[in-house]
Amino acid sequence: GAALRTLTEATTPALARRVAALVQEAVRLRPETAGQVAGCVDRRLEQGPTARPVLLPLVTGLLDGGPEQVRAALATVLAAAGTPASRPLRRELLESLLDRERDPAVLDAVLHAAAAQGDADMDRSGGGDMGRSGAGDPVEAPYRREDEIRGLVHRTGLLLVRTPEGATLLDRGLADLGRHVPGFAARMARWLTEAPDDWAGMVGPGARRTIENLAGVRVPA
Incomplete structure (x- = not known):
């Protein structure tokens, strides 16, 4: 759990897609970690536009091939109101989810x-x-x-x-x-x-x- 949080929170734009694949596999093995992954995404969303270069490839990667548990947990986070700082990126990522889900x-x-x-x-x-x-x-x-x-x-x-x-x-x-x-x-x-x-x-x-x-x-x- 702690390693998964660290991996999600410390990733860079260049590594985001690779991290998404690792997180997908981790959640498949341990479905109970889906909420932790979504919580990490939620916290990074609150950083506002500066988080976009990392979150866009990371979250879309999880939405593309992630198991149902992590996609549902992310859906809860992305559809939440959030703060004004996080709202534009939440909406963008939610739109990506609705387009494919x-x-x-x-x-x-x-x-x-x-x-x-x-x-x-x-x-x-x-x-x-x-x-x-x-x-x-x-x-x-x-x-x-x-x-x-x-x-x-x-x-x-x-x-x-x-x-x-x-x-x-x-x-x-x-x-x-x-x-x-x-x-x-x-x-x-x-x-x-x-x-x-x-x-x-x-x-x-x-x-x-x-x-x-x-x-x-x-x-x-």
């Missing part, structure tokens, strides 16, 4: 991390108005973050419903998120009401009933 378990990890973004934003803002940070830097307006979360949940849902297994995971995931992520059921009900055609054929009856019950509103069928 079709495994329902990995996409389910994206869905859960995307839904949790709204909860994380509420925690950072104290549940109140998001205006400017104490340092005077503008904080992203709530509506902009909401649009981004909605877009990611919708795109992930479209990828999931391509297979029966994925559709089942999506229905179960939306219901589970509605129960356990504060505000998600109300947010999902609002999205379904505002643009029902966008979600047609995506949200199953089980998830729809759960969302309605939790949000206390009816949504279009």
